[in-house]
Amino acid sequence: MVTRTLYPDNAVATPDAVKGGSWYGSGQTNGDGLLNGRISETAVGSGASSNSLDSTGNYRAYSTGATINSLIGLRGGALTMNRINNCMFKTSIYLSSVVNVRVFAGLVASSSAPASSADPLNALSGIGLWLDSDVSADWKLYHNDSSGAGTVDALSPTVAAAATTLYPIEIQAVGDTKFTFIFNGVETDVSSNIPASTTSLGWRVYIENTTGADRILRIYYVRIRNDK
Numbered sequence: 344m345v346t347r348t349l350y351p352d353n354a355v356a357t358p359d360a361v362k363g364g365s366w367y368g369s370g371q372t373n374g375d376g377l378l379n380g381r382i383s384e385t386a387v388g389s390g391a392s393s394n395s396l397d398s399t400g401n402y403r404a405y406s407t408g409a410t411i412n413s414l415i416g417l418r419g420g421a422l423t424m425n426r427i428n429n430c431m432f433k434t435s436i437y438l439s440s441v442v443n444v445r446v447f448a449g450l451v452a453s454s455s456a457p458a459s460s461a462d463p464l465n466a467l468s469g470i471g472l473w474l475d476s477d478v479s480a481d482w483k484l485y486h487n488d489s490s491g492a493g494t495v496d497a498l499s500p501t502v503a504a505a506a507t508t509l510y511p512i513e514i515q516a517v518g519d520t521k522f523t524f525i526f527n528g529v530e531t532d533v534s535s536n537i538p539a540s541t542t543s544l545g546w547r548v549y550i551e552n553t554t555g556a557d558r559i560l561r562i563y564y565v566r567i568r569n570d571k
Contacts, residue, residue: 363568366417368402368561369394377567383420385456385549388413399437399509402561407552412459416549417562420454424569426516427540431568434548435511439559441504445551446474446560448512450544452489457549464493468538470522472512474504477553484524486537494536502527
């Protein structure tokens with residue numbers, strides 16, 4: 344009889360019950376795995392969306408239209424992740440303009456459509472990338488544990504938002520102690536004012552215009568994961 348150690352001390356045992364899902368910009372709400380049947384389009388105001396393909400890749404374009412404070416984008420229609428199970432969210436976005444816009448991409452403890460707000464994480468748990476061009480021309484790290492106003496942090500180094508630029512974003516919960524935010528080639532650890540260990544989380548990616556002009560957000564893909 345031969346016995347062997349399945350997981351030696353120097354190996355990492357990957358959970359075999361990992362739940363993951365993907366959405367690609369080739370359809371409106373079609374997804375696989377954990378995202379199958381759990382994607383909703385956000386359309387508040389005069390917005391519309393359509394599929395497209397160019398040298399940057401396959402994407403879905405979300406256009407706000409000209410009605411001020413129109414919001415449009417994509418969101419998880421169910422809360423399927425939490426910090427204790429090392430949740431992960433990834434997406435890639437591209438903006439037609441970085442003037443008179445608000446943009447959010449990240450995790451949030453809600454499956455409802457967002458409303459026009461300069462602080463959409465007020466009294467709400469979440470963490471994500473944030474741009475409010477009426478306040479700052481730079482991308483920000485935005486997070487909250489649901490108590491009071493959200494915390495908006497400058498990135499280090501700062502990243503000025505640019506139009507017609509592809510921006511990959513990744514947010515990972517690590518060891519139930521922190522979130523690691525990966526953007527523009529820099530990792531930032533966030534351990535305070537973050538969603539609680541077992542708070543159920545969904546995700547949002549959206550754009551809002553803050554003037555009566557059309558603004559377009561491209562979303563190329565969304566990927567999520569929860570260890571169990």
